[in-house]
Amino acid sequence: MTPRKLNVMEAISAGMAHELETDPNVVLMGEDVGQAGGIFRTSTGLQQRFGSSRVIDTPLDEKGIVAHAVGMALYGLKPIVEIQFSGFIHDAFEHIMFCATRYRWASGGQYSCPMVIRSPSYGGIKGGFWHSQSCEAFFVHHGGLKILVPSTPEDAYRMMIAAVRDPDPVLLVEPVPLYRAMSSEIVLDGEPAEIGRAEVVREGSDVTVLTYGPIRHQATAVADELAADGGASIEVIDLRTLIPFDIDSILRSVKKTGRVIVVHEAPLSLGFGAELAAVIQEKAFGYLHTPILRVTAPDVPYHFSIGDEYYRPNAHRIRLAVQRAMEFEF
Amino acid sequence: MTPRKLNVMEAISAGMAHELETDPNVVLMGEDVGQAGGIFRTSTGLQQRFGSSRVIDTPLDEKGIVAHAVGMALYGLKPIVEIQFSGFIHDAFEHIMFCATRYRWASGGQYSCPMVIRSPSYGGIKGGFWHSQSCEAFFVHHGGLKILVPSTPEDAYRMMIAAVRDPDPVLLVEPVPLYRAMSSEIVLDGEPAEIGRAEVVREGSDVTVLTYGPIRHQATAVADELAADGGASIEVIDLRTLIPFDIDSILRSVKKTGRVIVVHEAPLSLGFGAELAAVIQEKAFGYLHTPILRVTAPDVPYHFSIGDEYYRPNAHRIRLAVQRAMEFEF
């Protein structure tokens, strides 16, 4: 198979097309996803190819869309649900967190809800606070939902496939700012990503940077820069899966470096970094030379006119955190 | 003023009555809160006393109730909204987290939504997973909501008053298992609790137990028991406010004991304990003798027939955690 050069949006599209093609039970649904191919054009041509009962335009009703998908999944379809922007996912909170994830347990294992909820997220698109939201951490507490965050075209393609094939509900947090900004060669072989496996993007020995989503690339840039400058040696780990997160890769790295920085776009308080910090300090207490630092957005909404520049975490702030970690003294 | 002996339910009722009496803009609304006084009878007699336009029976629609209360608050009323059980609060998630809390910021400070959302929570009532939920940690991320958790009659009374008078939306997490189980003498003087102030319930020097909600009493019992047995000396801190939490009291204690256990009824992952652990390890890194341990429910739903005994954290598990903290070695 010859690889094809795809951007993230095309990779997501290819992943969906692959699953629609190979599994007749897969359907895609959401606002504007059909005829027009979605407001980001992620599903361009899919309705034309698979028909309007497999690629479905819905009413403007996030709760209704997810709730109907829950019923579809109970009956045996595998719905992929697009939420137009993650800022609008909250209307479906109850159906995601306490219906889709709970039918299996609450029915004593009789029923299940395999479905994928696509949540286009993250800033850098001059979107303001609804259109640039990082929503993933809301879906961790009380368990039950798998959470995947691709940040490369390859991951986007393979995680989509993995999410569709998973027997349980999966939240796929899509990196909007990378949709068109990042391309790479992908072999479209239908191989799914492994859920629960992190990627060590850069190896290093001084500081572990745990991250996920588009900001991973800023972290990598900082690592490269410092490496080139003979600065601190940074190990960058892209978690890729938040639930379940790859504890082995994390601990292996932390025990080596003794310094941890968590970087995410979402706000600080009870962002996913809180769970990472809590777990790491418990499991690797004796290895830590410095406190675990968090580089995140603050607990305020994403600002429209200056948010991309000053609210969204960036390479500069990652660099400062590295410096702080390296200089820390009791 | 002579004190009166009230249980938690009566204290909440007295707090609401006080505010309804003194501020004509206060209204109470929710399913069944009016004529019948609420399914827990927390508002018994209030509709009869203040009329049906101030103590309002509503349709069965959590989202609608909160959303209408948001509008009321914008216009100048101060609604107290009862959600019948915290398991049903999620339908209103968007309106709580991204409307009530956001009008002020999103309108450049022009509008605000002072309102109280009452969320009866916690287990021990043979309620199963919807009726025994700990919901508070869902409302932390992205900021914006103050969160108060009373666990004594006095706090219930004064926090209700503080919540109503606060200029911003407040989530009042009510301890259902204590509604009738705990009484004390209260001077009904209308003095509000101080938001953001923890209570050091027991002083101690070996281990800090950070907790909130009804389980605080199990933590206290363990402290008393160990004190009586000549065991470890436990400092029990009831956080009382989660947002903003009382960082000063926490750090003062942690720096003294060097050992921290967080105890809450909510499940582990991204429960409030995660944020506490993350913050404490950052701010008191050099003081910690042992990792911060968390005693919580697991990431599964609350089990109906055996949940109260085996799912809900209890004194036994707190005791084991203390033992682990005391015995910890690198």
Added chain:
Amino acid sequence: MAEENPLAGKSRAKPKTAGKGAGGKHCPLGNARALGIRQVIDAEGRLTGDLAEPDLDRDALTRLYEMMVLVRAIDDRGWILQRSGRVEFWIPHKGLEAVHTAATVAFEQKDWIFLGYRHPGTLLLRGAPLVQLFAQFFGRRDEPFKGRRLPTLMGDRRLNIVPMTTQVGSYIPHACGAAWAAKIKGDDTRFLTFFGDGSTSRGEFHSAMNFAGVYKPPIVFICENNGWAVTTPTSVQTASATFSQKGDAYAVRNMRVDGNDPLAVYAATKEARDLAPKEGPTLIEAVTYRLGFHTSSDNPDLYREPEEVEEWAQWDPLDRMRKHLELKGHWDDKLEEGLWARCKSDIDDAVKQAEAMPLPDPASMFDDTFEEMTWMIEEQKAHLLDDLESQP
């Protein structure tokens, strides 16, 4: 001639013995025709209604009645068990026997039903043994949900019955989505769901009706209007004159029937089921009444007048069905006595057996969170079981 047929009655004639039921202050069933509430039989079991008598033979009719009685007997017992502390919680269904039993009979076994919490007859009609129900009420290990859920929240995949989600109304779009899925897959599976008057206020009712109008899935929505949602009367729930007409806002076919008339419920549901593949959804409002408490934690004295209950009791669906069977010559006092005795002894046996069953094991709490347990859950499980080992 109609007058000679004891089943016919004079249409619109005031039934002789119906008392207040004839069109009382509280109960609308005596005034059904004027209110658009479709009926087959009146308070005396006579065929005076505006709906045609459905095609049910002696056997079918008596089986339906027998099930209604068994369902009543279960409620009687559940209540006693709860009051004596043997069952933790009870959700009564007294007075509501007709709607779910008759509607279930109008559907086929292969059809899917999304249940509420007052519908034990649906499981029994599809073949669940009585002991399974009581095992659920007692929260025992070997009932379908492994003891995890509140009593009377039932379901069973083997019987194509999906259990409710506990949040009232939230499963209406799940039912609708499942029906839509069957349509997409080209299966001839049809769907039925029950929900209360209160549930229509939630956004989920709106979502389901709206999607149903647009996508035309094969589903029958039954709104069991029993007058109350806990302590809240329908007048606070909505200003709409009926619940059925809400269907018009979504171009969903709709109908209002006497929910204490099992034959009317059967007729309306059967027709709606028949139409479902071609015409899509129907919303049926079944006008009925909860004679019992909302739940075992309730106190109806706080919100409703005893006269209301008395008036509705005149329209008890069991009485009406029995009278109808008697008029048809299918029933007598001896059969009645025998039936009740049988129900009670069957329940005695089921209770004894179910109560003796084991409770679930703590380890089982962790099952069924995911198909395959994550390391996170596994670690939490190990940790908890470790802690519990020394728990007194």
Added chain:
Amino acid sequence: MAEENPLAGKSRAKPKTAGKGAGGKHCPLGNARALGIRQVIDAEGRLTGDLAEPDLDRDALTRLYEMMVLVRAIDDRGWILQRSGRVEFWIPHKGLEAVHTAATVAFEQKDWIFLGYRHPGTLLLRGAPLVQLFAQFFGRRDEPFKGRRLPTLMGDRRLNIVPMTTQVGSYIPHACGAAWAAKIKGDDTRFLTFFGDGSTSRGEFHSAMNFAGVYKPPIVFICENNGWAVTTPTSVQTASATFSQKGDAYAVRNMRVDGNDPLAVYAATKEARDLAPKEGPTLIEAVTYRLGFHTSSDNPDLYREPEEVEEWAQWDPLDRMRKHLELKGHWDDKLEEGLWARCKSDIDDAVKQAEAMPLPDPASMFDDTFEEMTWMIEEQKAHLLDDLESQP
């Protein structure tokens, strides 16, 4: 005699020059009467409709028209500014000038309005200076929201205009709740809110209508049915024949009007406002059309036929109102030219002024989270500002 009055036209007569507009494939306005779409004027501005001409004098009529033109001119300019990269994002309102301006005029300044995102005229009619709007479009520090929100999401407390919440439809119950609050407080404040056809699908529409039916707050809900929700046509949005009839499901008074007929919108809104204190809520469906893109990120070629736009353009509200004024002798080409020139130069000035205004300061992001900043926010602010100090 009617025939001599150029404004009268023959009712039901096919307007001579309306072309496709007379009852075309796409635009229903030529067939309004049959479809229950109430009108005052036809495509030619003649008084042929079934709604009585409202009592508006020359001054009021011309001011309304002038505002419609200014609003159109703002859209023209916003589009250009976006396409040239000076404004980040644009939400057009071309073709939608009539509904919000006429409805705003039917309300009083002290009344509250909950706005959508295509309604600049409402602010201007209440006295907001043009530069304030452009400052908002440019995200500048000194506009009411301090640059925090997407262009065209507007509001101003001084003008009793509440800004929308960005999630479409979610503010409908906020508006209803505020109206209910005014009723509880005994104030004679009345309420108006606008939302689109797509917004009716959300649960919030259901909640608001249901509460409105039960509690009867003094509010007018205007559903601006512009045919599309992004790329989704109304036929996918709901199977209901009209949006207005959805009010029936909640016993909410309702009405359907020609949304490209400012006089019809005015008449219906005025009546509804007058009735509000006694009768409570009204739902008005205003049938109109978005001639422009959904937003500057949209591409209508992907989902709609050019003929549809052309047909609707025959019913352009500006043309109809101008013709009406001309028939009345209130308007001529010279006035028209002068008006456009004035609008453009006013906009030139506003753009120049607004664009020169400063952007917000990073520190200001932290304001207005709470009335009094918590230590948590304060610490985060200090930390971020510290980091930014060295940011290149």
